[in-house]
Amino acid sequence: NGKYRLTLVSESIAPWENDIQSHDATATEYAVINTTAGHLNDSIAASHKDLTKVKRMKVTGTINARDFRIMCDSMPNLTALNLKDVRIKGVYRYMFGGSWCLEDKAEDDVLPGFCFKYKKTLTSIVLPDVLKRINPRAFDGAGLTGSLNIPEGVVEIGDNAFVDNDFTGVLTLPSTLKKIGSDAFNSAGFKCPLNLPDGIEEIGSGCFWDCRNLYGKLILPSHLKKLGSGAFRGCTGLKGDLVIPKSLTVIPSGAFKACGLGGRLQLHGDITTIEGSAFSANGFIGELELPKSLTVLEGYNFQENDFSGSFKIPKGLLSISSFAFSNCAFTGEAEIPDGVTCIHGWAFSNSENLQKIILPSSLELIDVGAFYNCKSLRVIECKSTVPPVVNESAFNEVPLEDLTVIVPKSALNDYKSSESWSGFKHIIAK
Structure with a gap:
């Protein structure tokens, strides 16, 4: 009611900030140190603190x-660090413990690489408001827990920046972000939706590998140009459709392997390369429409999905790789385009609902187990006038007595007399 006024007169009383990660709204000792670049040790001593005993600290200046x-090597009890109001000055080299230490780049407002590597005591960090980049391995093997807020203005998170930490909260990424390096959040335990800023252009290999507690729909940035192998591998909590953005033309190996998305896969027509196991073990449903520009389709790509309906393979492919379409739920027919010379081992194995395959005139080899256990297969149409070589186990567990092989009229006798096709009882001319 105005009768009393409280005045803080001693600098030993730290400002009470809204820094939940630093003091968690509890009245614990919270050292506030104002310093100038290269003199933190002296500033802590001037504030009558023992740097070996400081647990929670806010740094300004x-x-x-x-x-x-x-902070990393000489403060063994440091658990919470607030750098919200700090400016970082870049140096080419500096003296520490009587030795010269080298820095790769002398840039301001950049978190140095390896700065808290293996700092297991550090469980909480508030990053500077004015920050441009987090260099590689900055928090590699540290003890960070809870949530992580990357401030606005950060454009790059380096390789292994936060690998092997114990996050369990929310990950917040800035709208300014352009690049996330390889293994940046590998195996992190964040429990939140993964909201990727639309301006991201590069996501490195293994970036979110095995982040099983991320959930919700995975929406890739519309400007994404480069995606590393295994980037989202094992993110089993993600669900729904997956749309590949127009800017991404190469899908790397294992990029979305074993995510269990379970929705529909939408591939645009300009994708040229899909590397091994890129989409395997996701339970995708609906029809699979392969890109018209596709020239490279490596093995295991669509293994263990629930695609249905017929599908066509684009004309640019020269072979069907091993396990490429195994364990899928295709119904109807699969047409192999002219130009394909080989269907590699187990390519369509266990596609139990596939009813018809159309083989091109260019085909030379159907390899081991290529159509193993395709129990519903009833028609094979071969366009080649020269009977392709068929591995003896290529059609194991297929009811050959119920299967009709349709071949060119001019090659009917050649198919019937071919050792490769001797097991097929119903070979007819078209």
Whole structure:
């Protein structure tokens, strides 16, 4: 009611900030240190603190790589660090412990690489508001838990930046982000939807590998140009449709393997390469429409999905790789385009609902187990006038007595007399 006024007169009383990650709204000791770059050690001493005993600290002013070295190597009890109001000064090299330490780039407002590598005591970090980039392995093997907020203005998160930490909360990425390096969040335990800013252009290999607690729909950035192998592999909590953006023309190996998405897969027509196991073990449903520009389709790509209906393979392919379409639920027919010379081992194995296959005139070899256990297969139409070589196990567990092989009229006798096709009882001319 105005009768009393409280005035703080001692600098030993730290400002009470809204820094939940630093003091969690509890009245614990929280050291606030104002310093200049390269002098954090002196500033802590001037505030009458023992740096070996400080647990929770907020730093203001400016710091550089040497100060990060102090925090990492000389503060064994540091558990919570607030750098919200800090400016980072870049240096080419600095003296620490009597030795020169080298920095790869002297840039301001960049978190140095390896700055908290293996800092297991550090469980909480508030990053600077003015930050441009997080260099590789900055928090590799640290002890960070809970949530992580990457501030606006950050354009790049380096390789292995947060690998092997114990996050269990929310990951917040800035709208300014352009690149996330390889293994940046590998095996992180974040429990939240994965909201990728639309401006991201590159996601590195293994970036979110085995982040099983991420959930919701995976929406890839519309400007994504480069995706690394295994980028989302094992993110089993993600569900729904997957739309590949127009800007991405190469799908790397294992990029979406074993995510269990379960929705529909939408591939645009300009994709040229799909590397091995890119979409395997996802339970995708609906028809599979392969890109018209596809020239490279490696093995295991669509294994263990629930695609249905007929589908056509684009004309640019020269072979059907091993296990490419195994364990799928295709119904209807599969047409192999002219130009394909080989159907490799187990390519369509266990596609139990496939009813008809159309083989091109260019085909030379049907390899081991290529159509193993295709129990519903009833028609094979061969366009080649020269009977392709068929591995003796290519059609194992297929009811050959119920299967009709349709061949060119001029090649009917050649098929009937061919050792490769001797097991087929119903060979007729078209």
